[in-house]
Amino acid sequence: MSSRKVFVKSPLGWLIWGSVAFFFINLLGVIGTVVVSSFGTEWFDGWLPSGWTTKFYTTAWHDYQVPNLLRVTLQVALAVVVISILVGTPAAYVLARRDFPGKKILMLSFLLPIMLPPITYGIPLATFIYRLNLGGTLTGVIVANTVPAIPFVILVLSPFIEQIDPKIEAAARMCGATTRQIFIKILTPLIVPGLLAAALLVLVQTVALFELTYLVSGPGSNTLVVALYYAVFASGIRPYQAISAMAVFYMLTTLFILIVALRYVNPTQMVSQARSADSK
Amino acid sequence: MSSVDTSARTFNLKSWLAEHGVDRLLFLLVPAFLAMLAFFIYPTIYGTYLSFHPMEAKSGALGNYRSFFGDTYMRNSIWNTFRIALPVSLINVFAAVPLAVRLRHRVRGKRTINTLLVIPMSLGTVLIAEGLSAYLAPNGWFNRTLLAAGIIDQPLQLLHNFWGVIISLLITGFPFAFLLTLSYISGINPKMEEAASTLGATSWQRFRYITFPLLTPGLAITFCLNFVLAFSVFPSANLLGNPAGDSHVLAVAAAQAIVNNYDYSMASAISVITGAFELAVVALVLVMRSRLYSGSTSGGKG
Incomplete structure (x- = not known):
């Protein structure tokens, strides 16, 4: 349908898709934090833990x-x-x-x-x-x-x-x-x-x-x-x-x-x- | 035939029952009804009864209620609950509408978005709370990203206060609101919008005067169910909020009474209060909803 193309181009469309993307990025961040933290040896500061282990x-x-x-x-x-x-x-x-x-x-x-x-x-x-x-x-x-x-x-x-x-x-x-x-x-x-x-x-x-x-x-x-x-x-x-x-x-x-x-x-x-x- | 006439005139219980659809088939309801009677209706009545019999007998039948409403800290838990549940439910419902409108037809990626949205819903509040407590921490990824991007100078304090609870309820509540709104909006016949379109209505007019009015009764239900979810914020309030301060919501107060003090009577009283306030809001919304158009959304021949 041609109306779909118009929707995506409209500012409102971008706002909606932007919000959805923002939601999913944060969700991924929440789940990712848990997974990364479970494999880390120590994670106090920095983007990632200082080492990796499965002992936990x-x-x-x-x-x-x-x-x-x-x-x-x-x-x-x-x-x-x-x-x-x-x-x-x-x-x-x-x-x-x-x-x-x-x-x-x-x-x-x-x-x-x-x-x-x-x-x-x-x-x-x-x-x-x-x-x-x-x-x-x-x-x-x-x-x-x-x-x-x-x-x-x-x-x-x-x-x-x-x-x-x-x-x-x-x-x-x-x-x-x-x-x-x-x-x-x-x-x-x-x-x-x-x-x-x-x-x-x-x-x-x-x-x-x-x-x-x-x-x-x-x-x-x-x-x-x-x-x-x-x-x-x-x-x-x-x-x-x-x-x-x-x-x-x-x-x-x-x-x-x-x-x-x-x-x-x-x-x-x-x-x-x-x-x-x-x-x- | 005379025999039919007599049976119609003299009251015949058996045929009256049969006419009203009461027959042996209704026995099939018995197991489900008994289960609800034993484990929902009876405990609710028993809990209400218990709430009027405080542990300290001399404080009288209303003792629990008097000590709840007499204590500012306890009384504030009502306000704390509403302050969290109302905005969260409203945001979830109103954020769900534009996305559901966009995804009501077959759009590429719809199934993927739906599937991804089910994940936070089924993971549940406890896991989301555990993840958020690390993600939103001052040294967590969220604050790090904002700091690195230069949007903020100081890490935002999003944990152990009002915001942590709000964010967790947005993550678990929004997918629910969206999927429910989507299922309502899919029930609206697209022919109606097409008809409006032929009459020259713009997309905004079609939404404002056709889709939205037909959707409002469904949105009322979506709001109610989201409100129910937000009203029992127990895990997120305890793990992400400040359960002694501004996240001391009704659910926390009730659970503390039972888990910390073993005061089943007080806990029951708080449950009764929670249920009363929650049902009052739901009833209010449903009454407002009954004043709205509630006819067919399917269009069709009529």
Whole structure:
């Protein structure tokens, strides 16, 4: 289109692209600082560290018990994905297909966890989880992280289900299929892209979600992001390069999951739950 | 047929339920609803109840609230939160609009920009805070570059104050605002703008009188969700700000009550206060939004 050329030449166009470039340069600077610092022997003054080493990765790997953290993080994330998909999918189906008295109120109870800062409901939730004697346990962390994940699955899946022609289900029912058969043989194969998107988005979200895990976890049930927070917060105990190395471990985990996720979901789908919440 | 008439006249619960879409299929909602009931609704009610039962029983039911609002330092955390969350959300939303307008059609590099923007979002506030604490330091790359370019003589103090928190929220919040705005703007039928164009509207007029009004309801939601993110600034306020001073935000106050003092009752009270203020702003925005045009953005036959 010719209008695009005009846009790029206009001063406003340059301003916009300049701002985007400025944003990305700083982002690169932030990430680059962490990576460079993790490989440096000493970096107090100057553009770069005075020497290079990988020994701080060994330090971080052992001192922060990274293998353990990775195991906990993956266990929590996978459990949250499985539970939220199993619980959320049937609910998403009903909410996408049916109108019934009280639907609005029900929707509100699914929307509130998204509209509230996690720390707001996280504190009463943590108090409750501690009272159930699940505080500091893996189960407690999984339960806490499932709370925002279920509404997330419902909101991501609803548009996928709405797209499926109800006549297909009606036809199956006419041919004598039971509800269970319709679910397993008709709907599941049709919403596989939606399920995949929801699962991957919940995975990305759970690995990065800090507040809820922070409030509930204890030694042995900390996830990578919470351990990273403690490492940064208590900086001075260990060399700053080790903290940077720890940050690189976290970054690699997140980016790995993100790259896998972006093969199957569009970047704009990362925010799609908010979009579909709006249309309700 | 007479039998139909009688069933219509005498109230038949079963058919009334069936007419309103209540049948066994609704049982599929039960697991999700029970999960929310047990781990969201009940804890919220329990937390509210707890907030009216202070640890020091003699201070009365409103003891926590009285000590919160009676203490200038605690009361100021409300102002501190708003002072950070409001400008950050506004900047993020308004910066997202021009870029989203530019990228609403197929443009080369769109997917790359989107993908790159997802990175800070998924890295999360803790990692960005850790990176910024080195990047923005007086001897960090940011200040070094400005010094070398001769823009400043003294390193800028961007850490352990208001600015560190603001910058971290811009980095994590802007991509979110942009992607959401982009998904709203993609839902506006380009035919409408084309129609305006044939009537002689300039690109600014098309944006001002067509795209922008159709986009505003979406921007209201984008603002709300960004505001929610900015309202819980806990990691960045603690790591980049001055959590004892001007970054003593509500989230920090609540977390300190629980982590340092084990005062679940006070922490719950602060959560209630945080939730109330946050929902008040969201409600205000949504009420204003409901006065706007809220029809179809897809154009089409109608």
